[in-house]
Amino acid sequence: MSRQPRERPADYLADWGEREALAENMVPIVGALHRRGVCVQIYNRSLVNRSSIDIMKMHRFVRQIERNELSEFESYSLLLALKDLPLRPSVIDLGQLTVRHMALAAESPDLEIDQGAWLREQLTEVIGEAGEVPPPRDVVIYGFGRIGRLMARLLVEEGGSQLRLRAVCIRKRGAPEEDLIKRASLLRRDSVHGSFRGTIRIDEELESLVINGNPVRFIDVDGGPDSIDYESLGISNALMIDSTGVWRDRTGLERHLKCPGIDRVLLTAPGRGDLPNLVYGINHETLGDGEKVVSAASCTTNAIVPLLKIVHDEFEVMHGHIETVHAYTNDQNLTDNYHDKSRRGRSAPMNMVITETGAASAVAKALPQLSGRITGNAIRVPTPNVSLAILNLELGRPVDRKTVNEHLRQQALHSRYSSILDYTASPDAASTDFVGSHYAVALDSQATIAEGQRCVLYAWYDNEYGYCWQLFRMAQAILGVERLKLPADRV
Template sequence: MTISPAQARDQWVAREAEAEAMIPLIGKLNRENHVVVSIYGRSLINKSVIQILKAHRFARQIDTVELNPSDSLKVLNSLQGLNLGVCSIDIAALWHAFEKSDSADLEAWLREELAEVIDGKGKNEQAPQDVVLYGFGRIGRLLARILLERSSGSELNLRAVVVRKNSDVDLFKRASLLRRDSVHGAFKGTIRVDEENNIIIANGTPIQFIYASDPADIDYTAYGINDAIIVDNTGRWRDAESLGQHLKSKGVKRALLTAPGKGMKNIVCGVNDDTIEDSDLVVSAASCTTNAITPVLKVLDDAYTVEHGHVETVHSFTNDQNLIDNFHKGDRRGRSAALNMVITETGAAKAVSKALPQLEGKLTGNAIRVPTPDVSMAILNLQLEKLPADKDELNTLLREASLTSKLRRQIDYTDSNEVVSTDFVGSRAAGVVDGLATIVTPKNVLLYVWYDNEFGYSCQVIRVLESMAGRTTPTFPRAES
């Protein structure tokens, strides 16, 4: 139906008003009940009117129709009186589940659907888990951003950052790097520096900066930090014995490595995080590429059984490479990262078996570093025991996995014929399947998976951190098996 310019304008203004009405409801649920509200994985916490409307528009990629803000507002208003306990709620998926039900009473249906968290406010809540970031590079600062954006409703409490002091203005430099990022944009919030006490106050959260070069020398209890989980994002130590230095510090309970680790469990959240036990004092969150491909491989292996495959990663350059040609201990990495495609090795394919043991010895891998600062792609060339009938069958399987399975936080899906790498900057998924690029032949399948090797990986690290801390929360509607 054609509408006039005036009608289109009136419709937009009405939707703006509905989005404005949502903001205090979303904020109150997050602040008072620790409830995170999202639309198909896109968090609505601290979002503007336009960002909320864009999230509603995005829903058409999933449901073929745009989510009506008035429907979301009905759900949010109904949630206010339920006295909810800690949880995550996808209002788009929840609304469409209600539409498919036989119920005509939204509040009554919600009471049944959310029964396990209704009247749960303040019940069984644990004290926030103290978290310390050891290192403040690319991953460290993104971890800080993620923790800070959700601080009002989070059970993870960022208490401190440990770095080496590089200059007399080190703290101001660190604050500036947190405030501004050439890839991920400006920090969403306010930052102040308390130079006298070596503290950066971000969004009201005081973060103690501790200057040290040896983990075992730090007494965290002197800063009021107890039973902390140390997130080591330096890449300096990668085996259990070396990383165990953190456990010698007063106030430390466990350590998490943001790189592949030896002698410890390598965890890909969504795949094998249920194997983390209290006795696992040192844990690895594996690599960005392993996190990107393992959830997709699990879906394929469950459905078709992977017999053999090769993973080729087209990976953005990293800080390990040289900007201009110079000596480097690694092969080829001494050549200018900004000017060259560089073939290098990757252990990601072999590391998959640490999360999916049934794929041991079935995958090979290689990597090409390219002159882009962020967002990479994994190309999976797989031989399967049982081949899908066609491309549509395979894409439908992966699309459904991204919407309703237990891996929906890890796997995203797109079938746009215009997307390029920068469109995935800030993606919170471990990997995004590019459906239009999927190829199915009589002998094999090829899948193309985008991933933000910085931010998407950091989101996975946070999820592992939640599992280690025992702070995972129920998500509604419940995922299918």
């Protein structure tokens, strides 16, 4: 689509007011569609539970993606037409639909386009009587640390009619009522990601937190992972998300499967032995129906593997070294103290710490074609969240910066990787800009270096929340509740 700059409004404030009113009108329509099982997005950013200002910012964001303005005037009329269609549960990208509709109107200015008919043509695969929406699948979280709490937030906020958080397994400390109060406080407040978007009520009788109206049982598992009868609590065929990292092999994790009510197990850390290490969007489709226990690999593996896959498919990666500049984590110390790994015992907020990473070796599990070609190391730095991966690659043919960036931009916008790969062209981007990102990784195109067959890529990733989004997508895939996304990708 060629660039079509918008005319300067005669009155900026009046124009803002009109567009704000349209965004306000979008909120209840988006909510009504969501209750029908239809999630509305603008370029992979969900409009569900967003404010009118959030929606306006999403429209503005499209300018740096498509290099064209996207106005609420165009998108609102399409949303109205969308509301009246008989849609089955799905994910609809209003932003992409609007851009395509604008392009058609620009190419044929004399053509009168029936928006309803055009939308039916674009969304044929999900047009029809919706029928009864199947009940959500049960999910249980084992562990309530950084990843466990963020997954709880995500499942409640985004699970909708697909995933339902039913229980959290913890080791209770102190009196039950005091423990619940502490757990509620930890879920409600987060120094990195801010306050929880919703309400939390304590139900002491049921030993539960009622989170946005969703009762979540907090279970003491002092007896171990195979000691709970979940079916007796009304939980069935559930996915267990083990966020403790205590058990990383098949034998340890299969203990969860001995519990009535648990059907599958997802590990939130790199798996050991013959455990499948899956990266959503890259090799998760290799998961067999009979595989009950899988690993979602690490946050760093989820960040670097998509980039390596995309670059290798187009330019061929001959050799490479990955350096991760990683935020410190819970296993490090505030002040110097004992740690079983070299250097990790040194004070996290006072030092940059060189350490090892298993991400490079994990690449071979997700991308066997790169086995033996990638090395890696890590530097832990004094920042609590968001990490940076630096990929120094030797390619199979000469490239230039523009070619590499444009290929990655197209893949980020219009390919099957668009939900996991972000792209930024901002010359002022810094780590805190990516706190709360729901992508696995974001390419910093301004930092790309390419000369001859050598290419260096810089990529940001929220090693907490971005990783949790990968876990969320993996949970949807494992339980078979992924929804068709339209319009279809163009790359």
